[in-house]
Amino acid sequence: MLLSFCASLLIFCGVTLGLAWPLVTRLALDPAEKLTTSVALSLLGLFLFSWMVYVETLPLTWLWLPPALAVGGLIIGWRPLAALGQDPDARSLMVAQLIITSWSVGCLALVRSYSGGIFWVADWWGHLQRTWFFLDRGPRDILFNGFDALTSRPPLANVVNGALLQVTQRDFAHYQFFSTLFSSLVFLPAGLLARRFGGRQAIAVLALLFMINPMFAQNATYAWTKLPAAFFVLVALYFFLKAQDDDAGTVDAVLFSVSLAAGLLTHYSTGPYAVILGTAWFAFGWSRRHERAWCRITAIAAGAGTVVLATWFGWTLSVYGPHGTFLTNSSATDQAPSAVAQLQVMGLN
Numbered sequence: 592m593l594l595s596f597c598a599s600l601l602i603f604c605g606v607t608l609g610l611a612w613p614l615v616t617r618l619a620l621d622p623a624e625k626l627t628t629s630v631a632l633s634l635l636g637l638f639l640f641s642w643m644v645y646v647e648t649l650p651l652t653w654l655w656l657p658p659a660l661a662v663g664g665l666i667i668g669w670r671p672l673a674a675l676g677q678d679p680d681a682r683s684l685m686v687a688q689l690i691i692t693s694w695s696v697g698c699l700a701l702v703r704s705y706s707g708g709i710f711w712v713a714d715w716w717g718h719l720q721r722t723w724f725f726l727d728r729g730p731r732d733i734l735f736n737g738f739d740a741l742t743s744r745p746p747l748a749n750v751v752n753g754a755l756l757q758v759t760q761r762d763f764a765h766y767q768f769f770s771t772l773f774s775s776l777v778f779l780p781a782g783l784l785a786r787r788f789g790g791r792q793a794i795a796v797l798a799l800l801f802m803i804n805p806m807f808a809q810n811a812t813y814a815w816t817k818l819p820a821a822f823f824v825l826v827a828l829y830f831f832l833k834a835q836d837d838d839a840g841t842v843d844a845v846l847f848s849v850s851l852a853a854g855l856l857t858h859y860s861t862g863p864y865a866v867i868l869g870t871a872w873f874a875f876g877w878s879r880r881h882e883r884a885w886c887r888i889t890a891i892a893a894g895a896g897t898v899v900l901a902t903w904f905g906w907t908l909s910v911y912g913p914h915g916t917f918l919t920n921s922s923a924t925d926q927a928p929s930a931v932a933q934l935q936v937m938g939l940n
Contacts (some may be wrong), residue, residue, distance in 0.1 A: 592764075595759065595760060596765075596768060598759065599755070599759045599760075599765055599768060599769065600772070602658055602755065602758060602759060603755060605659045605661045605662060605665065605771060606633060606637060606657060606658055607612050607630050607633045607634060607637075607658055607776070608626075608630060608633060608661070608665070609628055609629075609661030609662060609663075609664040609665035609668075609830045610632075610633035610636050610637060610657055610661040611628075611629045611631075611635075611636055611662060611664070612629045612633070612661075612665060612667075612668045612671075612672065613662045613664045613667050613668050614632065614789070615628050615629040615632060616668050616671040616830060617840060618842050620774045620842070621678075621680070621681075622674060622675050622678035622680065622681035623678065623680040623681040623684050623782075623783060623786065624783065625671070625673060625675070625681075626681050626684060626779070627684075627779045627780055627782075627826060627829075628755045628775060628826075628846060629785055630779060631780075631822070631823065631826045631850055631853070632845075633661070634724065634747075634773075634819075634853070635747075635853045635899070636657070637657050637751050637754055638746075638747045638853075638856070639665075639750050639841035639899075639902060640656070640657055640752040640754075641657075641725075641751065641753065642746070642750055642858075642902055642903075643656060644754075645728065645750065645823065646906060648728065649728065650835050651736075651757055651872050652758045652877070654758060655758055656755045657754065658758055662835075664726030669810060678864060679791060680750075680786060680791050680794075683782075683794045683795065684720075684779065684782045684783070685907055686781070687782055687794050687795060687797075688775075688776070688799040689896050690798055691775050691778040691801055691802070692772060692775040692778075694773050694802050695772075695775040695808075695811040696768075696771060696772070696800075697811065698808050698811065698812050699767065699768070699771045699811075699812045703813060705767070705814075711813075713736045713739075713838055714739075714813070714815050715813060715814040715878075716736065716739060716904055717735045717736050717739055717744075718744075718748070718749060718770075718814060718815055718816060719763060719766055719814065719828035720735045720736070721735060721741075721744065721746070721749040721751045722750075722752045722756065723753070723761070724741070725746065725749060725750050726751075726757055726761065726806075727754045731910060731911075738921075739866070740911075740915065740919040741827075741911075742911055742915055742916055742919045743861070743919040744816075744858075745793050745855065745856045745857060745858065745859060745903060746856065746903060747816075747853060747856040747857040747903075748773065748816040748819045748820075748857050748858075749820070750887075751773070752766055752769050752770060752773070755769050756769065757867040758851055765815060768816050769814055770813075770814040770815070771811055772884050773819050773822075774810060774811040774818035774819060774822075775818075775819075776819075776822050777818045777819075778798065778801055779820050779822070779826075780822060780825035780826040780828070780896055781797060781801075781825055782794045782797060782798070783825075783829050784828065784832075785797040786827060787829070787832065787833075796817065811875065816857055817856045817858055817860065818856050818865075819857050819858070820857040820861050821854075821859060823850045823851070823853040823854035823857055823861070824850075824851070824861055824864050826846070826850040826855045827846075827847050827850035827851040828868065829867060829916055830843045830844075830846040830847040830850065830862075831868050831871070831872070834847055834872075835875055841887075841888050841891055841892075841910060844888045844889070844891070844892035845891060845892050845895045847868075847872075847892065848893060848895050848896035849851050849871075849895050849896055849899055851865050851868060851896060852895075852896040852897075852899035852900045853862070853899060855900060856899065856900065856902075856903050860863065865875065867908065872889070874916075891926040901921045901929070904916060913937075
């Protein structure tokens with residue numbers, strides 16, 4: 592069993608870093624940004640490929656292709672990969688991330704009973720069911736836990752975990768392990784933000800705060816999708832801020848938009864952040880609205896994010912229609928009986 596988890600760790604690290612690495616090395620980013628961006632785009636790429644396998648009903652053996660491509664990507668880009676260790680900021684971020692991931696796995700190893708009681712057990716059990724669903728191609732009218740429709744939750748984390756389980760072992764222990772590894776990655780963009788505001792030393796301080804934070808430990812060891820969504824939100828926030836700098840380019844805006852879209856495909860709690868950051872984008876750029884360059888960057892970024900969102904929402908609209916796509920999440924069904932009442936609740940909030 593220990594050997595299996597060690598192999599799973601190697602596969603996870605290889606895929607999450609190597610899948611997008613050949614692309615990221617060509618971007619005008621500093622080493623620490625390349626490290627975080629490669630992880631974000633690798634996870635998104637793994638989802639997009641695995642989602643295609645599900646939608647097109649391709650053989651599950653195709654899911655071995657991303658790990659193979661990731662190994663190839665790391666071999667091709669070994670020189671810039673080695674350069675990460677030579678950069679002080681990237682090295683500090685990598686070391687801190689390894690510590691946080693090890694800490695998270697250590698906390699997970701202390702869990703003796705994985706239940707959550709009557710109110711929480713449905714969360715991790717439902718997500719495990721969803722992960723298996725995409726591998727087994729279950730019936731589309733399925734109700735997870737007897738009440739949750741497929742469209743009530745976005746699929747990115749479930750599909751990514753499923754792809755990793757398919758090339759390792761499809762039991763709960765490995766699902767739990769991959770969920771914690773994925774959740775621990777939230778430190779990477781948080782570390783970038785800490786460096787932006789406090790310098791390299793702030794990365795170490797933030798790592799310590801993560802380790803003594805019970806809310807982080809609870810979310811990192813519970814097999815659900817909130818911290819993976821927070822990972823993408825923080826990546827989006829970092830590149831949103833960077834896109835406001837004088838020397839910002841199109842890449843920063845696109846990474847902001849694509850990461851925000853990936854967050855929405857991971858957990859719908861990303862929605863308020865999408866509204867706030869989208870509004871802030873136009874508020875900060877209002878004085879530049881007549882500039883052709885700003886309009887071009889905005890259009891490209893919005894288009895890239897829309898394409899990512901369309902992979903899920905386009906499919907659900909074609910299969911389930913507008914009602915089945917947008918009105919099955921418990922935030923809508925539990926809070927108010929009608930669309931008008933739901934708007935009233937949102938307004939009061």
